[in-house]
Amino acid sequence: MRKLMFAALAATALASCGSEEPTPEPTQDPARQYMQAVTDISRGDDQQYDAKRKPAELLAFAQIDKGEAVGDYIMGGGYVTRLLATAVGADGKVYAFQPTEFIDFRPEYADEQDAAVAPYANDQGEPVHVFPLRGPIAEPGWPEPLDTIITVMNLHDLFVPEMPEGTAEKAISNLYASLKPGGTLVVVDHVATDGGGLDAAGKLHRMDAELALNALTAAGFVLEEESDLYAQPDDPHDANVFDDVIRGNTDQFAWRLRKPE
Template sequence: MRRHLMLVSAPALVIALSMTTAACSSGSDEPAAEAVAKTNEGAYRAAIADIARTDAERTSDATRKPVELLAFAEVMRGEKVGDYIMGGGYVTKLLAATVGAEGRVYAFQPDEFIAYRSEYATEQDAAVEPFRNVTALRGPIGAPPFPEPLDTIITVMNFHDLYLKPMSADTGSKASAALFAALKPGGTLVVVDHAAASGSGTSAADTLHRIDKQAVIDALTAAGFTLEQDSTMYARSDDPHTANVFDSAIRGKTDQFSLRFRKPG
């Protein structure tokens, strides 16, 4: 079973992660050993400094908080991890540098996305090309073909896509079950997404590209996951939850929730 790690608490990360730690609900994780914390600190800093990252990705770090995300996801060197719906590869690159040569990253791009916009395939190829420890995967959005049990899966700003109108009505439940099956017992799933109005369920997925946090919790707990931590590291109280996330007035400034689930075992 995977060792449970809460948030890295090495001295150089205390300031960066203090707000995240304070915002997380209390969980049952065991305190991380000092040696593990120091090891992960170096891996996270190396991931941010990796030369394969673009200037645009570095610029977005201020709002995307890569150190905090990696710590919240408990990613460690040598692990097998998945980036579910990888987009342009921002998270894929961070994971690749963090898990190192002894680890493996599976970067998944859905067939449905590539059919809608062919550039998703070429962007996937370009993002994974510099890394020997990254495998590009393609397949149905509800059935990602991860080839081995994973320690961690991260999906950022894409869970709502399971509920877009072009998707079949059971895509959300199928994908949730597939993510559960893809993880090792004790493995973690981290979901970050744009917050919709409380009580709105999945109704804003297609119109605003948002989803109610409770709808995500309900879908994943129904699949067998246990919600372990709920972080407000990406919270924005000035977001009214009524604008499309691609609206220029709100883009890059949306209120987002961050949830960490664990597969029992």
């Protein structure tokens, strides 16, 4: 017993010696640093969707930093825009892009864009660090090179038959060119059955992962990391994402792709 006690004391003394490596601190959940963005009052009713959309984890996966210039590509109702607004801070910039094709199809998208950026304007109603953009889906018109672009549940829209031929190739090329060297593109979308191809995009609003990856890497992107953040193994992958049987519970892939330095 005395030998064991002496050994333990000796080990403690060695551990406190300056020549020894410090004891590593417990690994902190990277999502914790984004809780201010998640709890921001400007997010309004968004929080009712947080359990499924996992906003802090998404921002951590995207590696969003204060002061960055970022784009929300096909912003929809502004869920991601409002997260980014707080995540990049007052010294950062968020460009919230709404395609004119979407607004033509559903005019309410224009109102939702206005509502999403309004809380971040100055007293004169002028954008300060969250800026609305509108234009053709393949030409967002980003005003400066971006650190990160995020597109959530919309990549498949580039492949639907209603879009002019070549839209996907043109749009993805634009996203690549709009990033700074070393910048990242984060893509989240509904998973289609393997080989679903263009039919899955048009009929089910799902994205064939192989088709997507081929298109993205052809533009120059390198897949850096894939996350199972939104995995739903019970999704059969062959139901329209708007069907009541699956809506809100689709299996989704999450990719972070990088533009090489």
